Amino acid sequence: MLQDRLSGVVSSLQSSWDSSSKEQRWAIGAVAGATGCALIARLFSSGSSSHKRKPSTWELTGGSIARDSVAKEFKQYSASYGADGTGTGITDRERTVQLVDVFYSLVTDIYEWGWGQSFHFSPKLPHKSWEGSEAAHEARIATVLQAKPGDKILDCGCGVGGPMRTISAVSGAHVVGITINDYQVQRAVRHNQKQGLGPLTSVVRGDFTQMPFEAKSFDGAYAIEATCHAPKLEAVYGEIFRVLKPGATFVSYEWVSTPKYNPNNPEHVRIMDEINFGNGLPEMRSWKDAEEAGKKVGFELVWSINLATSSVVCGPWYHRLSKLTYMHHINHCIVSFFDFLRLTPKGMKEVHMMLVRVARSLIAGGESDTFTPMQMLVFRKPAK
Numbered sequence: 001m002l003q004d005r006l007s008g009v010v011s012s013l014q015s016s017w018d019s020s021s022k023e024q025r026w027a028i029g030a031v032a033g034a035t036g037c038a039l040i041a042r043l044f045s046s047g048s049s050s051h052k053r054k055p056s057t058w059e060l061t062g063g064s065i066a067r068d069s070v071a072k073e074f075k076q077y078s079a080s081y082g083a084d085g086t087g088t089g090i091t092d093r094e095r096t097v098q099l100v101d102v103f104y105s106l107v108t109d110i111y112e113w114g115w116g117q118s119f120h121f122s123p124k125l126p127h128k129s130w131e132g133s134e135a136a137h138e139a140r141i142a143t144v145l146q147a148k149p150g151d152k153i154l155d156c157g158c159g160v161g162g163p164m165r166t167i168s169a170v171s172g173a174h175v176v177g178i179t180i181n182d183y184q185v186q187r188a189v190r191h192n193q194k195q196g197l198g199p200l201t202s203v204v205r206g207d208f209t210q211m212p213f214e215a216k217s218f219d220g221a222y223a224i225e226a227t228c229h230a231p232k233l234e235a236v237y238g239e240i241f242r243v244l245k246p247g248a249t250f251v252s253y254e255w256v257s258t259p260k261y262n263p264n265n266p267e268h269v270r271i272m273d274e275i276n277f278g279n280g281l282p283e284m285r286s287w288k289d290a291e292e293a294g295k296k297v298g299f300e301l302v303w304s305i306n307l308a309t310s311s312v313v314c315g316p317w318y319h320r321l322s323k324l325t326y327m328h329h330i331n332h333c334i335v336s337f338f339d340f341l342r343l344t345p346k347g348m349k350e351v352h353m354m355l356v357r358v359a360r361s362l363i364a365g366g367e368s369d370t371f372t373p374m375q376m377l378v379f380r381k382p383a384k
Contacts, residue, residue: 063105063183071347073102081277087269089276089283096231096282097180097207103280104181106351108160114324114331114355117191118162120225120253121373123307124315137307137374138166138224141251144378145220147171154178154218156208156240157226161188161201167222168200176218177203178211209235213243221250225373228255228281233293237379241297247383250299254375255279256287258306261370268370271361275371278358287375299379307374308366317374318366321359332356 065073080099082088090096111119122137124130141163147153149172155164158177168175179185188203206212209230221240230236240250255275262268272284285293291304308317332352339349365371 063108064181065102065105067345070106070345071350074106074347074351077102077106078277082273084273084277085266085270087263087273087283089273089281093231093282096229097209100229100280101180104159104179105183107280107355108181108184108187110348110352110355112160112187114327116162117160118166119159120163121317121320123311123317123374124319126313126315130320134162135166137253138163139170141222141224142167142171142173144251145171145222145249147173147220149173151219152176152217154213154221154240154243156221156223156236157229158184158188158203159226160184161191161203163222163224164188164201164203165192165195165197168197172200173219174200174202176213177201178206178208179203180205180207209239211239211243215242216245218243218248219245220248223250223252223254225253225255227252228279228285231282233285233290234296237293237299238297241299241381244381246381248381249302250294250379250381252290252377252379253307253373254287254290254377255281255284255371255373256290256375257284258287258370258372260368261286268368271365271368271370274358274361275365278354278361284371287372290375290377294377294379298381300382301377302380303376303378305376306372307376308372309369316366318363321363325359329356 077099080090080092080095082091090099116131116134118134118138120134120137122130122134125133125136128136145153147167151171151173153167153171153173153175155161155167155175155177158164158179161177164175164177167173177188179188182205185203185205188201192198192201192203204212208227209232221244223236223240227233227236237250244250257272261272275281276284287304287306291301295301332349335344335352336349338344339346362371362373
């Protein structure tokens with residue numbers, strides 16, 4: 001039995017300790033202390049090479065939000081959503097853009113710290129790491145867009161630029177990213193420069209429903225799990241349509257409910273409500289809503305497919321969350337400890353708990369196949 005073996009090991013160690021000299025005990029203590037310090041440093045540090053540096057635990061911030069305002073902003077953000085189980089989402093849709101900006105100020109450091117620089121999910125490719133699967137999910141877009149050197153491609157809702165760096169690198173095209181959040185602009189520019197992608201990337205702050213770009217100025221566009229934040233899909237799709245050249249393609253990975261979602265099933269509604277709240281979404285649209293929104297603004301729908309279920313050999317996207325469940329709780333203990341010591345802004349503990357809870361709902365949505373974060377929609381702007 002494992003318990004008996006552990007007891008034997010402990011007894012052996014205790015016997016060795018009892019028979020050791022004072023000098024030996026000092027040596028053992030020094031080694032144990034050094035090892036403990038190393039483990040703690042590894043746990044609390046960024047754990048990344050300088051060119052891919054993420055925030056360490058004590059560097060977690062509220063992004064563009066002042067340190068002493070994090071708790072207040074999170075309280076106001078929470079109050080902006082309807083009651084769980086009602087399917088309400090954000091009660092005042094006119095505040096959606098502002099709330100999304102607040103949301104990403106609150107979570108960007110935590111996302112980078114606990115997930116990485118690409119704020120999206122991906123199917124798990126056989127015999128490939130999650131990082132490899134993530135990169136392939138991004139590179140697929142470059143292929144569908146047929147992006148090439150000399151092209152100018154729009155990344156609509158670019159976050160801190162993880163996908164932008166992959167797509168520009170594999171295609172040679174220049175990728176222009178737009179995000180509503182100023183802190184994300186700073187992080188994206190920093191990462192782009194550190195990783196040598198500066199010449200092929202640029203990032204601007206702006207509302208993707210009112211973009212500061214000239215009409216017919218892009219050779220292609222994409223959005224990865226981003227346009228779900230728009231107050232209305234037609235608003236952001238319409239802007240993308242405006243800035244694309246005739247004949248250009250737009251690819252989106254959309255967060256949507258699937259045909260298996262039942263609005264009369266309280267559990268389904270609860271799952272969607274928690275996903276909306278924990279991810280800054282105004283509401284959850286269906287896959288059909290997304291298809292129709294593109295058509296309404298003038299796009300031709302070329303292709304619509306749920307990448308979560310399209311391949312029988314790929315592993316579920318939510319397994320990465322499932323495998324990290326124990327780390328979510330460990331990380332929350334760390335954040336709570338730093339909160340107790342006042343090394344992180346007041347309110348950061350509550351923000352992290354929101355993300356821990358929504359991870360469970362995302363897994364439930366994936367397991368029940370009522371939700372997908374990767375309905376791939378391929379639209380084309382008519383050539384004439």
